[in-house]
Amino acid sequence: MRHRIAAALIVCTLAIALACTSDAIDSPLDAAATNQSPAPSPTTTTLNLDEPLPGVTGIEDRSDLSPKYGDVLVLANRGDPPSGFDPMRTSSIALHHVAGTFFGPGNLVKRCRGNLYLACPYLATSWVSNPGFTEWTFTLRDDALWHDGTPFTPEDVVFWFDLSLNGYKLDGKVRAPAYFKGDLGDIRSVEALPANRVKITLGARNKFFLDVLANPRLKFAHPKHLMEPRLLDGDMSVSPLDIGLVGLGPFVFEDYQRGTQVQVRRFDDYFEVDDVGNPLPYLDGIDYIVVKEPAAMDAAFRSGRLDGGARGFGHYLTTERKQGYIDDLGDDVYYAEIEGGMFRLAFNMLKDGPWQDPRVRRAIALWVDREASIPVVLGGFGWTTPSLGPPNPFKDKAFVVWPTFDTEPLAERRVEAKRLMAEAGHADGFSMGHLCRARQTPGCELLQAQLKELGVDLRIQVIDEGEWNRARVSLDFDSQQGRLSVLPIPEGTEGVYGVYSQSPDSYAKHEDPQVSEFYRLLREATLPERRLDIWRRLQEYIFVEQTYVVTIAEAIYVAPYRSYVKGLIVPPEDGHSNTDFATVWIDQDEK
Amino acid sequence: MTISYLLSRLALIVPTALLASMIVFGIMRVLPGDVAATILSGGGETTHSPEVREALREELGLNDHWVRQYGSWLWGVVNGQFGGDSLVDNQSIRSQIARQLPVTGLLALYTLAASILIWVPLGIIASWQRDKWPDYLIRLIALPGQAVPSFLLALLAILSLLLLFGWSPPIVYTGPLDDPWNHTLMVFWPVLLLTWEFGSHIVRVTRSSMLETLSQPYITVATAKGLPTRAVLLGHALRNALLPIITVLGVQFGALLGGTLILESIFGLPGIGRGLVDAALARDFPVVQSLVTMLVVAMLLVNLLLDLAYARADPSVSFTSSRSTAGTS
Numbered sequence: 001m002r003h004r005i006a007a008a009l010i011v012c013t014l015a016i017a018l019a020c021t022s023d024a025i026d027s028p029l030d031a032a033a034t035n036q037s038p039a040p041s042p043t044t045t046t047l048n049l050d051e052p053l054p055g056v057t058g059i060e061d062r063s064d065l066s067p068k069y070g071d072v073l074v075l076a077n078r079g080d081p082p083s084g085f086d087p088m089r090t091s092s093i094a095l096h097h098v099a100g101t102f103f104g105p106g107n108l109v110k111r112c113r114g115n116l117y118l119a120c121p122y123l124a125t126s127w128v129s130n131p132g133f134t135e136w137t138f139t140l141r142d143d144a145l146w147h148d149g150t151p152f153t154p155e156d157v158v159f160w161f162d163l164s165l166n167g168y169k170l171d172g173k174v175r176a177p178a179y180f181k182g183d184l185g186d187i188r189s190v191e192a193l194p195a196n197r198v199k200i201t202l203g204a205r206n207k208f209f210l211d212v213l214a215n216p217r218l219k220f221a222h223p224k225h226l227m228e229p230r231l232l233d234g235d236m237s238v239s240p241l242d243i244g245l246v247g248l249g250p251f252v253f254e255d256y257q258r259g260t261q262v263q264v265r266r267f268d269d270y271f272e273v274d275d276v277g278n279p280l281p282y283l284d285g286i287d288y289i290v291v292k293e294p295a296a297m298d299a300a301f302r303s304g305r306l307d308g309g310a311r312g313f314g315h316y317l318t319t320e321r322k323q324g325y326i327d328d329l330g331d332d333v334y335y336a337e338i339e340g341g342m343f344r345l346a347f348n349m350l351k352d353g354p355w356q357d358p359r360v361r362r363a364i365a366l367w368v369d370r371e372a373s374i375p376v377v378l379g380g381f382g383w384t385t386p387s388l389g390p391p392n393p394f395k396d397k398a399f400v401v402w403p404t405f406d407t408e409p410l411a412e413r414r415v416e417a418k419r420l421m422a423e424a425g426h427a428d429g430f431s432m433g434h435l436c437r438a439r440q441t442p443g444c445e446l447l448q449a450q451l452k453e454l455g456v457d458l459r460i461q462v463i464d465e466g467e468w469n470r471a472r473v474s475l476d477f478d479s480q481q482g483r484l485s486v487l488p489i490p491e492g493t494e495g496v497y498g499v500y501s502q503s504p505d506s507y508a509k510h511e512d513p514q515v516s517e518f519y520r521l522l523r524e525a526t527l528p529e530r531r532l533d534i535w536r537r538l539q540e541y542i543f544v545e546q547t548y549v550v551t552i553a554e555a556i557y558v559a560p561y562r563s564y565v566k567g568l569i570v571p572p573e574d575g576h577s578n579t580d581f582a583t584v585w586i587d588q589d590e591k
Numbered sequence: 592m593t594i595s596y597l598l599s600r601l602a603l604i605v606p607t608a609l610l611a612s613m614i615v616f617g618i619m620r621v622l623p624g625d626v627a628a629t630i631l632s633g634g635g636e637t638t639h640s641p642e643v644r645e646a647l648r649e650e651l652g653l654n655d656h657w658v659r660q661y662g663s664w665l666w667g668v669v670n671g672q673f674g675g676d677s678l679v680d681n682q683s684i685r686s687q688i689a690r691q692l693p694v695t696g697l698l699a700l701y702t703l704a705a706s707i708l709i710w711v712p713l714g715i716i717a718s719w720q721r722d723k724w725p726d727y728l729i730r731l732i733a734l735p736g737q738a739v740p741s742f743l744l745a746l747l748a749i750l751s752l753l754l755l756f757g758w759s760p761p762i763v764y765t766g767p768l769d770d771p772w773n774h775t776l777m778v779f780w781p782v783l784l785l786t787w788e789f790g791s792h793i794v795r796v797t798r799s800s801m802l803e804t805l806s807q808p809y810i811t812v813a814t815a816k817g818l819p820t821r822a823v824l825l826g827h828a829l830r831n832a833l834l835p836i837i838t839v840l841g842v843q844f845g846a847l848l849g850g851t852l853i854l855e856s857i858f859g860l861p862g863i864g865r866g867l868v869d870a871a872l873a874r875d876f877p878v879v880q881s882l883v884t885m886l887v888v889a890m891l892l893v894n895l896l897l898d899l900a901y902a903r904a905d906p907s908v909s910f911t912s913s914r915s916t917a918g919t920s
Contacts (some may be wrong), residue, residue, distance in 0.1 A: 082873075084681045091633030167646055176646035178633040179639040217637070236650055258682075258690055259861025260764045289762050292865070293857045297748045299759035306762075318802055369707075392756045466624025466874045469632040473641075495638045505638035 006406045067274065067282045067567055071586040075316070076297045077288040078312035080258055084239025087219040088164060088178035092573060093312040095215060098288050100579030101264045102147070103219035103240075104249035108138050108157070108198075111214045111577050114567050117488060123152060123220065123248065124198075133205045140196045143271045146223045147252045148244075154192035159224035161190040161200070168231050170193035175236040182495070183212055183487075205523070211489050216576045220248055250281040250582040253382040262288040272582060282567065282585035294321070301560060302328045307586070308561040308568075311575040313341060314439065316557040319380030325560055333560050339573035340557040341445050343377050345434075346507035346549040347479050350500060354430040355478065361547035365404065366413040368447070373553045377443040381556035417454060429455020433478035436460045437468045440481055450520075473504045482507035488573055490535040494519045497542055497549070508548035514541065564590040600898075604891045611675030611887040612668075612880050616661050619876040626678050626874040627653060639768035651678050665878050674881035679873045684881045687866060692885075694764065698778060698851050702785040703840070711836065714797025715824055718805060729794060736791030741850050744784050745857045752780075764858045781854040789847050796839045800832035807831075833904040841897040845890055 081098050083089035103109070105246065110122035124138035144152035150549035165187055168175035175245050186203030193199055202209065212218075221240040230238040240246075245253035250272065251264035265285040272280045289306065291297040294315050300306050302325060309315060317325070317335070325333050345364065347355045374382040406413060421427055441462060448458040458479075463471060472480055495500070500509040501515055518538040525531040542548050557575060561568060564587045571577035627647040631639040648654050652663065667675030673685040690880040700909050710733075735744070752758050760780050767774045804810065813823050852864025863882060870878035902908045 079869075082679055089630055091637040093633075095633075167650075174646060174649050177643050179633070179637065179643055182638070182640045227626045237676075239681050242681065257764075257861070258687070260859070286764075289859075290861075291762055291859055293859075295749060296759075296762070296857055296859060299753045300762045302753055303757055303759040305759060320713050328598055328753075352677050389892070464624070465630050466622065466626070468624075469628040470623060470625045473628070504641060517820060 029243045032450065067278070067583075067585040068588065069282050069585070070284050071588065072285045072287055073283050073307050073565065073581065073584060073586065074287045074289065075308040076291040076300065076306050076310035076315065077262065078315050079292050080290055084237075084241040085221070085245055086239045086241075087217060087221050088180075089239075090179070091217045091576070095313045096576045097579050098262050098264075099219060099221070099247075100216065100249065100576075101251035101286055101581055102245055102249045102253045102267075102580075103221045103247040104587050105216055105578060105580035105582070107213045107215075107218045107220065108140075108569065109210050109214045111216060111571070113578060113583065116571050116573070116577055119214040121538070123157075129208070129209070133209070134202045135209045136202070136209055137193070137197055137199045140198065141271060142196055145269050145271075146225075146248060146250055147246045147267060148223075148226075149269075150223065150225055152220075152248055153224075154196060154198045156220070156224050157198045158190050158192050159228065160220055160222055161187065163222055163227070163296050164218075168236060169199045170231065170234060170236070173234060175231065181216060183215065183218075185209070185212065185472070187305055207489050207526075208489060211487060211492070215487060216574070216579065220400045221245075245445070250580055251283075252284060254285065259290055261290060262419050264288075274583065281580075281582040282582065286581060291315075298324060301325070307565050309559045311338075311557070311559055311579075313557075314378070316340070316555075316559055317381075319375070321379075322558060323562075334563055336559045336561060336568065336570040337381070338557045338559070338571055338575045340555040340575065342482075342554045343373055343382075343552045344478055344481055344507060345447060345552065346482050347548060348475060348477055349508055349510035349512075349548060350475050351478060351509075353432060353478055355432060357426075358546055359420040359424040360426060360430075361550070362544075363417040363424070363454065364451065364456065365543070365547045365550040366417040366420070367412055368450055368550060368552055371444070372450075373446055376446050377440075378553060378555040379558075381558055382553045414454075421455065422477075426455070431457040431459060433459045433461055435468075435471055435477040436462045436478035437472075437481065438462050438464050443481060454520060475500075479506070490531065491519070491522050491540070497538075508542075510548055512546065512548070562591075564588070597687040597895075599656060600895050604888055607891060608884050608888050612664075612884045615880050615883045616657075616664070616876065619874065619879060622874065624874045625653075626876070627681070629873050630679055664880055667877070668881070668884070671883075674877045676904070677870070677875055677878050679870070679875045679878075684878055687878065688881070688885065691861060691863045694860050695848070695851050695864060697767065697904055698781060698785065698855070698860065698862060699844075699847055701778060701782045702789055702847060702851075703844075705782060705786040705830040706790040707840075709786065710794040710798075711797050713715065713790075714794040714836075715801055715829060717794065718801035720821075721802060726798075730798075733794045734788035736789075737795075741784055741788050742853045742857060744787070745781070745854055748780055748784060749857070754863060756832070760858060764824045764859060765862055777858065777860070781851070781858045781860065784854060785847065785850050788850055789843055792839055792843050793836065796835050797832070800835040801828055804828045806834040830904065834901060837897055837900050841893055845895050848889075849884060856861065859881060 029452065066290060074116075075097075077094060077097055079094040081095035082092050083095070085095060085099060087095065087099060087103065095409055101562045104122065106120075106122035108122060108124035108127070109119040112118040112120035121141075123140060123144055125141045127136060127138045129136045138157075140152065140154060141155070142151075161184075163175075164178035165181055165184060167177040185206055188201045188203045189199075191201075200209075206212070212591060223243070223246050226243040226246055227238060235242070241256070245256075247253070250267055250270045252267045254263040254265045256262045263285065266281055266283065270280060274280055289300075291300060291306075291310060296305070296319055297310060297315060301309060309317070322335065325335075345368070349356065355364075374380065408416075418427075421429070434444055434447065444458075444460045444462070448460055451458050461477070472482060487493075495505060496503065496507050497515060498506055498519060499511045499513070500506055501511060502516070514540070518534060518541065521534045522531060522538070525534055543551055559575075565584060566587050567583040567585050568581075569578045569583055598841065625644070625648075627644050628639075631637075631644055631647060652660060655663075664674050667673065667684070671685070672683060673688050676683055677687065713729045713733075717726045720726045749759060752760070761777045762775050763773070764777055765773045793896075801824075810823060810828055813827050820825075848864065851862060854860070854867060855862040855865040856868070863886070867879065867882045867886075869875075
């Protein structure tokens, strides 16, 4: 008891001390120096898109365990699912962590559970494209039912694509298209064909159309027989929540209490089965508890009220918080690791300033201490990698993984950075604005502290989420960090590295035709080796030659689960994947 | 007190609330940020085209003239919908308020009751035992309530419970009639912390007000007459010290609502405060307008109640209907 009281006193003292100092971290560098942990060694993987990637997919070895049916899993959720649970409106993880259960993990195809980088059948059992990759014909499965018992038909697919691409118009009222309309590309038509088939005709060749459709954010949540009557009644903003969250996924929506919880229960007519033919899902249901405060989630988990943590930035564990879990629960918890957001610095090339000089941008890239950012900015878990993460098959060229470019010791890089600054005529430094999303303030402060030594006065402009969503697509800033998800394939990065006129949400605002040319070549590439080669050259161009973007480190997101939660398939990256939890079961013997 | 005074005060609530809603409407328009961009950005992590954003603005009526937008909201209030629908969720604001108001209302009510029942007596004791150990102890207990932010106290409370007892408060809110035990466990800690913060002001005001009253000649006379201490304190001193206490109760009510806002998030209580913060961050202006206007009305009603309480506590206070103000006759 005395130890507990002592521990409590120490915690209180530390918390008060922390509270007194947290508003002004004078030097994140100092903090980094005392709390630095080495980044995990990057792995290399041979690219083979025909086979699963053992060791990088996060699949738990269940060879000696038999899944058991029953039980209700209790998970934390970062917040209320926004936008009436409408995946056409938002990609928020607060929605998708929940929505995979009742809308399903995919579209016509899904990311394979065994290998996120492959497309597997989901609502379509097979597909074929013409040689020019402009016509894709999908054969739909005939056993998929909406949760109200209505069969899933080609007309549902046509309706979904039409709603996504064109929205809806009636008597002067409009419904906006889906936010991911641009990701779908130039779709000319979607036709329902006999024999339960759908033909999608594209305006331009797209070999990676399956990758686009396998994006777990593109969920079928709009049954035609329920949505269309509401639209015809003039309810343009009708949402999936308005029609009872009727989906096609492994769980049926049961109840939603705003600000409190979402409950889903097993859908007995779900079509997927496991490897030995047992119907999925195994669980009777899942209760998602809305826990907005990460500390409250930690306390609830550690005291046994939760079986799993929330997904989402802020709720993923830091090293300090994880240590608390280890201290309390030891081996009773395992930690899902998912590659996540990138910490970076991007320049607005469409605005005048010293950063127009490539030597200045390169100097900044060489100066930044990337390793230091991992404990300070990323909560202690991360890789110093420039773009797609180490488990990604497209990273296997040695170039892509730090420190295989800019390999010199930091001190040497900094000497070179000083020389470049002097050569560019900025030996005395300059001032540069920095758009700073409020929740990324530690990253801004770290950059400010580091670049100060280079002579760059980084003027941080802290903005809240509302302004962040406007300003980052504007040209009203000198530099920013950006924080967008992209498809885990090279072609999927054009939205964040492409030219501003085509990709207004790109990290760095530029109109460099060379970048567009690289992406054109990527789309035209037919051989995997050629594709990788172009991707390597593109990254070298963006990150080194032009340094439009200074890639610093990629976070590894850590979510806790109780050890009795079995069958969880952890995606190596993109926490939106595998959120159907159809393969999860609870081992009562261990609980 | 006259009925006409009461009616005039109630009538004043309408223009005041309207003015408040206009100010909030203006602020929400001046604030940088765009609700359409916020919706489509999915927590700031996905991209969308300007064309889609513009279509969504059109769908949500954000391209309408501001007079029409305000008029739509006002019509939504007048017809009993509390301002129509949320732009972000497309859910009725009335249903949102119906869910959230009882949570915050109960939290405020519990806190108010606990503060009056616990801290006013402690303030009386502190004044009666001035500069003795009970006075020091009470002031020592009250001090952190004023000095330490409630969010920090809340986090410390949760951490301490976890470290000492391996226990944390429930995380699924239930109403007092649905599951009284779970409700009690869930609201106990936020109420305790709010009472600490809220009551720390009350105890100080009670103490100082009582000290001033206790130094009055009529108290000396009452004591000299041999009246029991209890009668002197409660019958004579407290009655005359009540006005400042009532005033601080009213003034602190706004702060109490601010306190619930933070603690609701930490303790997972789905109340008005949490809803207001979420709506403001998302620039969901109809929701913000409705909630703020409702809070303004609540504050005006509380002030009216305080004025009525003044008259009850002090017979020398009367209401002059001609000027529609409270005054001393």
